Amino acid sequence: MKVELSGVSVKLGNRTVLREVSLSVPSGAFLAVLGPSGSGKTTLLHAIAGFVPLESGTISFDGQIVSRAGYRLPPEEREVGVVFQSFALWPHMTVEEHITFPLLQRRRRRFRTELEGKGIFRRTIGKYLSNKTQSKPKEDAAVETIEHEVEKLLKLTELLPFRKRFPSELSGGQKQRVAFARALAASRKLLLLDEPFSHLDAPLRATMQLELAKLHRTTGSTVIFVTHDREEALALADLIAVVKDGRVVQIGPPDEVYLQPNSPFVAAFVAGAALVPGTWRGKWFTPLGYVGDEVWDGTSIPPAFREAGCFPVRPEEWVLRKYPPGIPVRIVRRAYEGRTVRLTVELAATEINPDEVQCNERETADWPFRKTSFDLFVSPQKYRDICTDPGQIRHIILRKSGTNIGSRTKNDNNV
Template identity: 45%
Template structure:
């Protein structure tokens, strides 16, 4: 299902939750809507689902207007499936009954699925790894199993669009990693379009074909995970997605000189916004730690966290703190110089 969101805005009283959203989602595409709480991502998802009506603008699915200022096609008439953050399982239904329910009740369920209900249930149980749990009740399932049931229920009527509202946020870290793989597998096998709302950068980067970063009801940047992470276009995207340090300094053509340093960095791939603002975004893993007295930004180690294969450092330079990730082991209060990767030899080389 192809989706066009054209100049969509949504207000709740005097509060404008969405501001002139324009976005196209291709058939079979996995799009993650990423942003902090209150940025408008869930409101956008609810408009796609048919739970909310735009104040202005319109939403088209397969060329048909399904939502607009004077139009609202209800959820049951759209070929969509929805997975909620809270699982929303019915306590009186077992796993099989959860899958059967939308096949029988969803008005958009294709006729070939309705006529082969038991075969469809078997396929979905197998697809989601729930065959051995078909007769279990929700209270007999783990958190990860409950989430698979929620996904299975959403997939049962063969939706063209699967909407997922922070579906992994209530799971622990290990289960979240497992469920990421499950969702990716479901997407590869079904090729339904997926719109996945999350505030977790790792989830979006790991799973999506394209990421839409939102802030204050607007789209800040949209692109592939690589584009968003490696080539941020705004200060918010740089800090929110890749946790970049924003180094102040001066630009001369394509060369950047950090404040208080005796080095220059190449600016290939740095967005015009940063050049106009006298900034250079540096991810924590891009910094090189060098011995004191060499080129670079002078600093002192003020905090160390050991993370197995690497160390996470807070480096203080004058009144600024820089976040640095490095395999190099340093002592607390050790003096160092910070440089950009590929610009000098690293400490300990």
């Protein structure tokens, strides 16, 4: 199912939550909607599901308008499966019945009239199974198909031991798994997921991510997946839409959004990039506090970074040195992560005024890149060779890539 949003704005109370959002999700694509808390991610999902009205704009499924100002196709008629962050389970249904219900609804149009005529249609197939011996072969086949699908989903979500339990008898993680299994059971053309793995433990989360990716490949369903976890978005999605203050500020394939951010916000939030303060002269950038005569080539850096007076550097692009040249930094924290060591550092140059490193991008006063600390990665070998105890002063330089580094003296006239 192709999903298109054109100029969508949503107002909740007196607050505008979404502002003129336009995006197109091709049929069969996996879109991750990535953004911080309060950015409008969940409201965007709710608008697509039909849970909230639009102030302006349109939402279309396969070219058919399902939402516009003053009109909403009811959610139950949109053929979508939804996983809510808050579970939204039915207290009177068992785990098995939660999974069975959408499976039964999928078949309703085919055999509901016949079953109701025989007085054997029930709120779930579980009640109908007791009458199975009285059913016709066609009805038996339908029941067996549903039973088989229920078993598969119970195994997938590791809920087999809890199939007869009610929501009040489940843990938070188990409730989330029931909600996920229920959405999968719907087997819709469009699957909407609101941070579905946030309540799962790490091993099960990794397993469910793999199963979701497998499901997407085998079914060809369109998936729209809301998350604040950038690693999850980068690993699962075909497309990433970055949301900030109710607007989609960048959309594209994961590698494009990660490697070619169009603004300081995207660079910091998606790639964890340090926004190094400094001075731009034409295409050349001089890092503030740099000990040495090095300048960086910013030919490929978007104008937004020049306007903000900073240069984006991802954690893996740094090289740690014991002595100059480089930017002097103080090690704040280190975390051994097996194949790599993550260091949190802060600018240590005494001549740097904190006010000077405040990026000038509009409407970003509350963002973490407006400070002088950031992360970088070093190899375990480098970790052993160079003392990285907190409090130590070390130097960092940009890893050379092609011609991205020049000499300050050499380039003084090439501006």
